[in-house]
Amino acid sequence: MTRHTMTFGPQVAEYLFDIGVQEHPVQRELREFTAGHRMAKMQIAPEQGQFLGWLVQLLGVRRYLEIGSFTGYSALTVALAMGESGRTVACDMSVEFSSIAMDYWRRAGVAERIQLYLQQGLLTLHQLLADGAADSFDLAFIDADKSNYPGYYEACLQLVRPGGVIAIDNILLNGRVVAPQPGQPHSVDVLREFNAGLKHDPRVDLCILPMGDGMTLLRRR
């Protein structure tokens, strides 16, 4: 028993992965491919993917909005968990990353169910709102540039239906949110202020998981 969240080394992390992560063969291939990519650390941890897939089942998610898709692992995970009736709107700005993502989405047979917008994420979210998509998503996942997190959050609060969930990744910035350094990027201050405000936000119910680099979950009231 413990009153604190345990921290653990690579051996326990490997054990948790072994006993806790179920992957489709294409998901595994994509994760292994991405491990060799120069920006590999941007991908979510596989146990976060497992959690998102589980949340999809729990909530009965049919419409998923993702801001920041990189090589496609999180979108692939959620698309597989939603099944044939699921629909994803994915946002990214990188042609290079997105072409890898689309390749793996095709190979897993989910590409037709994912609509990718290759432009600034905020622009896409505002377009979706202008097109009447408010209250239409069951789950949103924010995992892109940190300085825009407050803007992504405000837009997602309108796009996700009441009772739906907004998940937010990398809220700890590798611990930089609690150990500010001189000359650090402005995004650290933005994220620290953003994190601190959520527990006072009457529009949501909050839960933070110490998973990966910290994942916040917000249920829209």
Ligand SMILES: C[S@@+](CC[C@H](N)C(=O)[O-])C[C@H]1O[C@@H](n2cnc3c(N)ncnc32)[C@H](O)[C@@H]1O
């Ligand atoms: C942390 S990665 C996403 C990881 C992904 N969710 C996964 O599971 O592999 C962040 C992504 O956000 C994208 N990005 C950065 N700034 C962006 C912006 N302003 N609008 C849209 N996408 C952006 C990057 O190109 C990158 O692919």
